Amino acid sequence: MNNVAAEHxxxxxxxxxxxxxxxxxxxxxxxxxxxxxxxxxxxxxxGALRALRxxxxxxxxxxPAHALFAIRQGTVKLTQVTPEGDERIVSFHTPGEVLGLEAxxxxxxxxxxxxxxxxxxxxxxxxxxxxRGVQTAELANAVxxxxxxxxxxxxxxxxxxxxxxxxxxxxxxxxxxAERGLDAAQLKLSMSRLEIANLLDTRxxxxxxxxxxxxxxxxxxxxxxxxxxxxxxxTATSAPATVRLT
Amino acid sequence: MNNVAAEHxxxxxxxxxxxxxxxxxxxxxxxxxxxxxxxxxxxxxxGALRALRxxxxxxxxxxPAHALFAIRQGTVKLTQVTPEGDERIVSFHTPGEVLGLEAxxxxxxxxxxxxxxxxxxxxxxxxxxxxRGVQTAELANAVxxxxxxxxxxxxxxxxxxxxxxxxxxxxxxxxxxAERGLDAAQLKLSMSRLEIANLLDTRxxxxxxxxxxxxxxxxxxxxxxxxxxxxxxxTATSAPATVRLT
DNA sequence: CGCTGAGTTGACAAGATTCAAGGGCCGTGG
DNA sequence: CCACGGCCCTTGAATCTTGTCAACTCAGCG
Numbered sequence: 174m175n176n177v178a179a180e181h182x183x184x185x186x187x188x189x190x191x192x193x194x195x196x197x198x199x200x201x202x203x204x205x206x207x208x209x210x211x212x213x214x215x216x217x218x219x220g221a222l223r224a225l226r227x228x229x230x231x232x233x234x235x236x237p238a239h240a241l242f243a244i245r246q247g248t249v250k251l252t253q254v255t256p257e258g259d260e261r262i263v264s265f266h267t268p269g270e271v272l273g274l275e276a277x278x279x280x281x282x283x284x285x286x287x288x289x290x291x292x293x294x295x296x297x298x299x300x301x302x303x304x305r306g307v308q309t310a311e312l313a314n315a316v317x318x319x320x321x322x323x324x325x326x327x328x329x330x331x332x333x334x335x336x337x338x339x340x341x342x343x344x345x346x347x348x349x350x351a352e353r354g355l356d357a358a359q360l361k362l363s364m365s366r367l368e369i370a371n372l373l374d375t376r377x378x379x380x381x382x383x384x385x386x387x388x389x390x391x392x393x394x395x396x397x398x399x400x401x402x403x404x405x406x407x408t409a410t411s412a413p414a415t416v417r418l419t
Numbered sequence: 420m421n422n423v424a425a426e427h428x429x430x431x432x433x434x435x436x437x438x439x440x441x442x443x444x445x446x447x448x449x450x451x452x453x454x455x456x457x458x459x460x461x462x463x464x465x466g467a468l469r470a471l472r473x474x475x476x477x478x479x480x481x482x483p484a485h486a487l488f489a490i491r492q493g494t495v496k497l498t499q500v501t502p503e504g505d506e507r508i509v510s511f512h513t514p515g516e517v518l519g520l521e522a523x524x525x526x527x528x529x530x531x532x533x534x535x536x537x538x539x540x541x542x543x544x545x546x547x548x549x550x551r552g553v554q555t556a557e558l559a560n561a562v563x564x565x566x567x568x569x570x571x572x573x574x575x576x577x578x579x580x581x582x583x584x585x586x587x588x589x590x591x592x593x594x595x596x597a598e599r600g601l602d603a604a605q606l607k608l609s610m611s612r613l614e615i616a617n618l619l620d621t622r623x624x625x626x627x628x629x630x631x632x633x634x635x636x637x638x639x640x641x642x643x644x645x646x647x648x649x650x651x652x653x654t655a656t657s658a659p660a661t662v663r664l665t
Numbered sequence: 666c667g668c669t670g671a672g673t674t675g676a677c678a679a680g681a682t683t684c685a686a687g688g689g690c691c692g693t694g695g
Numbered sequence: 696c697c698a699c700g701g702c703c704c705t706t707g708a709a710t711c712t713t714g715t716c717a718a719c720t721c722a723g724c725g
Contacts, residue, residue: 666725667725668725669722669724670721670723671721671723672719673721674717674718674719674720675717675718676717676718679712679713681711682710683708686707687704688704689702689703689705690701690703691703693698693699693700694697694700695699
């Protein structure tokens with residue numbers, strides 16, 4: 174009775190990069206010609222591709238910004254260093270998301286970006302925009318679209334009780350997967366418990382306890398970095414009676 | 420011995436609108452011609468001005484977005500309604516700041532914007548951008564600048580201990596005043612304790628207790644909605660010995 | 666002059682952190 | 696191949712912070 178994986182039928186998750194059409198940079202890549210077409214269907218991006226090992230840095234806070242980045246595969250964490258000198262995790266980012274948007278205004282990155290696992294990302298050099306320019310109205314509009322979406326307020330995950338934070342954290346990951354057309358019920362937590370605790374402004378013990386409690390309640394199924402959403406996600410919004418957020 | 424105001428020399432704060440040159444919309448107003456010049460010096464804005472009484476709504480979440488707003492005077496709170504139906508305060512905004520930047524991408528506002536006191540603001544109709552268009556490279560660049568700055572990560576105030584939250588809240592207001600060239604040591608809290616507590620994700624009693632504790636420690640001087648930063652703000656970063664953030 | 670609402674304060678309860686200990690997994694080296 | 700050590704995660708118990716509830720002050724206002 175030890176083969177829990179088989180017992181609960183945890184299957185391997187998708188690997189491989191995300192499709193270009195599901196990427197937030199898609200419109201811009203098409204316009205700039207970085208993404209060539211073959212009979213109406215986009216093929217591989219022609220822009221610079223980069224591969225990062227776990228722990229490798231994509232860019233660092235304060236460094237002169239030279240490019241925008243789009244994640245194709247893996248997870249990237251954005252962090253800042255507090256005045257006291259310890260790391261504050263700002264957010265985690267999954268395939269299809271774009272990093273470094275502050276570069277247009279500030280010319281430098283404001284966060285450290287670090288790969289949590291094997292990351293593959295596209296690099297869009299900024300001169301692409303300043304040269305051929307935001308002069309073409311089409312490109313300008315695409316950039317404005319992208320930035321404006323990023324400017325919209327995102328509800329902080331570090332609010333409410335420990336339980337609410339953990340639940341919202343899981344639902345946030347699930348929502349992102351769903352938005353890109355992936356399986357939203359099976360999550361792979363690429364980050365450690367410590368990093369989750371950092372993001373949620375709580376302690377590792379609290380994160381662990383809360384996950385285990387949700388597990389006991391059959392709201393989720395946790396095993397290491399694999400999480401399966403059971404009553405969470407499917408019924409959390411429609412039938413709040415089964416799983417209390419609070 | 421009841422004349423505390425005189426005793427601690429609390430003086431009236433500046434009223435009147437902020438100067439156009441200290442406004443985040445300045446560049447865009449100049450380019451669009453909404454802000455006319457007289458011999459090189461900007462005069463009053465020619466765009467639509469709106470005045471709001473305390474409690475009046477500037478725009479509502481979900482409403483079709485038709486304009487950008489720049490605050491000239493007063494304080495505006497941005498709120499969202501949680502799925503449970505109660506108000507969550509997202510941020511407070513002071514003169515010179517621009518609201519509604521998500522409109523470009525979403526076509527609708529994502530927050531409710533409400534005046535906390537007598538507010539005066541400029542309204543920039545969105546057609547201004549779609550018509551004459553982001554086609555002029557200069558305007559496009561100004562919009563990108565504004566949006567890109569807004570896309571930069573802001574550290575959440577609802578993190579750390581109750582004391583850290585309150586201190587950071589006060590320092591945040593102070594910093595904003597300083598950025599616009601105003602007196603950063605004298606704050607007028609236009610919002611209620613309840614609204615502060617909501618923003619900081621804590622309780623009104625905790626906010627009250629913390630403010631009073633800082634007051635007893637001579638870190639600040641509080642009297643109603645007037646706060647004077649004493650050791651806070653001037654020495655908080657350079658000499659952490661006097662006032663502990665933690 | 667009493668009413669009302671915002672703010673403050675105290676006492677207690679609930680929840681999170683802290684400290685300590687133990688389990689499981691994995692890579693290294695005997 | 697197995698033992699060992701390190702790291703991550705989990706769990707328990709004590710402590711501390713914050714939330715909760717209630718009472719009270721104070722200022723503004725009819």
